[in-house]
Amino acid sequence: MNLIRAEVERLSARRFVQLMIVLLMLAFGVTAATTLAGSHQPTAVELAAAQRQATANIRGMELEHARCLARERGEPFRDDPGLYLPSDCSELDPALQDRLPVAADYLTGVFTFTRQAEPLLYFLVAYLVLFGFLVGASYIGADLNSGGVVNLLLWRPRRLTVLGTKLGTLLGTVLTVSVLASLAYLVTFWVIAQIAGYPGPTNAAFWAELGAIWGRGLTLVLLAAAIGFAIATMGRHTAAALGAVAAYLVVWELGGRIVLQILEVARPDQLMLASYVGAWLAGEVRFWDSTACRTVTSGYCDGSYTLTWQPALVVLLLLTAGLAASAFALFRRRDLL
Amino acid sequence: MTSGVIEIEGLRKTFHSLRRGRRVAVDGFDLLVEAGQVHGFLGPNGSGKTTTLRALLGLVRADDGRMRVLGANAPEQLPQVAGRVGAIVESPQFYGNFTGYRTLRLLALAGGVPVARVDEVLAQVGLADRGDERVKGYSLGMKQRLAVASALLKRPELLILDEPANGLDPAGIREMRDLVRSLAANGVTVLISSHILAEIQLICDHVTIISRGRRVTAGPVVEVLAGFDHNEHLVRVDDLDRAEELLLAAGLTVTGHADHLVVSGVPDPTTVSRTLGEQGVWVRELTPLRPDLESVFLELTGTPAHPGVPRQVDGSTPPGQPTTDQEIDLGMRGVDA
Numbered sequence A: 001m002n003l004i005r006a007e008v009e010r011l012s013a014r015r016f017v018q019l020m021i022v023l024l025m026l027a028f029g030v031t032a033a034t035t036l037a038g039s040h041q042p043t044a045v046e047l048a049a050a051q052r053q054a055t056a057n058i059r060g061m062e063l064e065h066a067r068c069l070a071r072e073r074g075e076p077f078r079d080d081p082g083l084y085l086p087s088d089c090s091e092l093d094p095a096l097q098d099r100l101p102v103a104a105d106y107l108t109g110v111f112t113f114t115r116q117a118e119p120l121l122y123f124l125v126a127y128l129v130l131f132g133f134l135v136g137a138s139y140i141g142a143d144l145n146s147g148g149v150v151n152l153l154l155w156r157p158r159r160l161t162v163l164g165t166k167l168g169t170l171l172g173t174v175l176t177v178s179v180l181a182s183l184a185y186l187v188t189f190w191v192i193a194q195i196a197g198y199p200g201p202t203n204a205a206f207w208a209e210l211g212a213i214w215g216r217g218l219t220l221v222l223l224a225a226a227i228g229f230a231i232a233t234m235g236r237h238t239a240a241a242l243g244a245v246a247a248y249l250v251v252w253e254l255g256g257r258i259v260l261q262i263l264e265v266a267r268p269d270q271l272m273l274a275s276y277v278g279a280w281l282a283g284e285v286r287f288w289d290s291t292a293c294r295t296v297t298s299g300y301c302d303g304s305y306t307l308t309w310q311p312a313l314v315v316l317l318l319l320t321a322g323l324a325a326s327a328f329a330l331f332r333r334r335d336l337l
Numbered sequence B: 001m002t003s004g005v006i007e008i009e010g011l012r013k014t015f016h017s018l019r020r021g022r023r024v025a026v027d028g029f030d031l032l033v034e035a036g037q038v039h040g041f042l043g044p045n046g047s048g049k050t051t052t053l054r055a056l057l058g059l060v061r062a063d064d065g066r067m068r069v070l071g072a073n074a075p076e077q078l079p080q081v082a083g084r085v086g087a088i089v090e091s092p093q094f095y096g097n098f099t100g101y102r103t104l105r106l107l108a109l110a111g112g113v114p115v116a117r118v119d120e121v122l123a124q125v126g127l128a129d130r131g132d133e134r135v136k137g138y139s140l141g142m143k144q145r146l147a148v149a150s151a152l153l154k155r156p157e158l159l160i161l162d163e164p165a166n167g168l169d170p171a172g173i174r175e176m177r178d179l180v181r182s183l184a185a186n187g188v189t190v191l192i193s194s195h196i197l198a199e200i201q202l203i204c205d206h207v208t209i210i211s212r213g214r215r216v217t218a219g220p221v222v223e224v225l226a227g228f229d230h231n232e233h234l235v236r237v238d239d240l241d242r243a244e245e246l247l248l249a250a251g252l253t254v255t256g257h258a259d260h261l262v263v264s265g266v267p268d269p270t271t272v273s274r275t276l277g278e279q280g281v282w283v284r285e286l287t288p289l290r291p292d293l294e295s296v297f298l299e300l301t302g303t304p305a306h307p308g309v310p311r312q313v314d315g316s317t318p319p320g321q322p323t324t325d326q327e328i329d330l331g332m333r334g335v336d337a
């Protein structure tokens, strides 16, 4: 318990951590301020116009669907030259669309929460992932490097307990910072939308989707922190984690991708970690496999495939657990100088 | 054996490195420190002192040997006794951006020591006014003092100090001496490694000398010194040549120097004065040459492997003994050796 207290204090007293939080607040402030400055509350007239436009658009879609159905039934309909109708009319059915146009889509110069929350959240998650990774790496890296770990082990000669407490403290702190930061962030933009913009149609589905991205984003932040911590522990240095990631990106995600292309390996994206990160965050990602249709000479060929979040989570968890287990195994036996 | 506060038997440690291969640091070393001793731990650079202490404290993994600290097997049972052992190992490093106060506070928290103790130990090592400054702004001696403070924090029963005087000013060395004496007076057992032999001779009652990873001598300081007492006397007379002739004629061993003679193997100096006086050569000065730790140390460890060539680290060879296999245990031989 005392050890945890000491580690929380050590972590929060780190200047790097403080700097990263200041930077986060700075970026946050600038985004909020520019959003606030560039947005106004829509007037009743603007809202009505936007609403009309949305309704008109939906009407247009319904009309097109009706025509398609008419053609299917062999009824005559007024032909529009150049109008394309798909063979399957359900593609046009407004009731089956993912999303129908809403008034918010036709407001200009208005910050609309439902439209902007998702990209804003992605931006925050990206920052927090970086934060988690760098803080995780430098927390243990600087401590190993400055002899702090040795000093601590003279007091608590249980290596696994000490390292485990450090990892736990790190994850707890990063999670707390992430939750607080993302809540403050979303609430701020929600308030901006209320006072100087337009909240948009916030229904249960919207909140559920936003909540899912939030939860998956925070998980990714924790995984990044654990990975930074594990690599820096193995390399005894903060720079080891940065170097390992840079090397991975250059050698595999760039170099390896080119080699895989030359070798015409099927579905190279499946071998890239970035694909899994994307799939986990977005829920699913579609990839196009250029080799799939090479042998198909005629007819229709769909070379695309999807990665969903479930296998992505498994891959990311296995990677993190593997790195962490190696770090602990190595640290348990290693000579500390 | 029961009162052994530190018991080491047959400790071996070899460092392996990919580029430079094997390096035997400790090669079957034995050490016994009993309760209440102030025990000096001496040896040339690279002889294995720090490695021994690191192995004892669980920082490096010993290859072979048996170690016990305060009755607990090291390193397995170290956690049981760590709270009673204060240690500094070879100029400890601290995280530079933390203040001296915070550095100690974190250790106190982690070790379950009341934080109020931090101010006490800072005052004890003379850092009371500098505790709120960053460690990276400390001088070498100040860092050393901070290290000693960290070892004192838990009111240890056993204090292990690896070169605590490193970087201390003359007043600091004296303060260190007073500190060690007052701790010893309060029943603290102290193991202290140092290259300042005059200092060791002043504060230690027992001593162990290591060379090339092996014990070359051990025992109470007085007995070790007595074992190297060759009953030498410095003689000054006006006519050196005549005096030398007379003493040689009397069957004594004499070495001539520019302005004095050294007669060895004479337990009783009256032999010298009588031999010379009877022939009308009057002795101006007759001083017994008692060995000090420095001369003993150099005699045991300081001979160059090849005369005329600067001595290299690891290169010390006990006189007349081309190998390091010998072990002179004066503690066992006693005074009349």
Ligand SMILES: Nc1ncnc2c1ncn2[C@@H]1O[C@H](COP(=O)(O)OP(=O)(O)OP(=O)(O)O)[C@@H](O)[C@H]1O
Pocket (backbone or CB within 6 Å): A337, B015, B016, B017, B023, B024, B025, B026, B043, B044, B045, B046, B047, B048, B049, B050, B051, B052, B090, B314
């Ligand atoms: N991490 C290491 N890797 C390889 N060799 C090492 C390592 N640490 C120590 N050694 C070697 O082990 C031997 C003993 O070193 P050690 O630090 O124990 O000496 P020491 O007696 O403390 O010397 P000093 O008086 O200079 O502090 C030396 O030859 C040293 O080079």
Ligand SMILES: [Mg+2]
Pocket (backbone or CB within 6 Å): B049, B050, B051, B090, B162
């Ligand atoms: Mg040393």
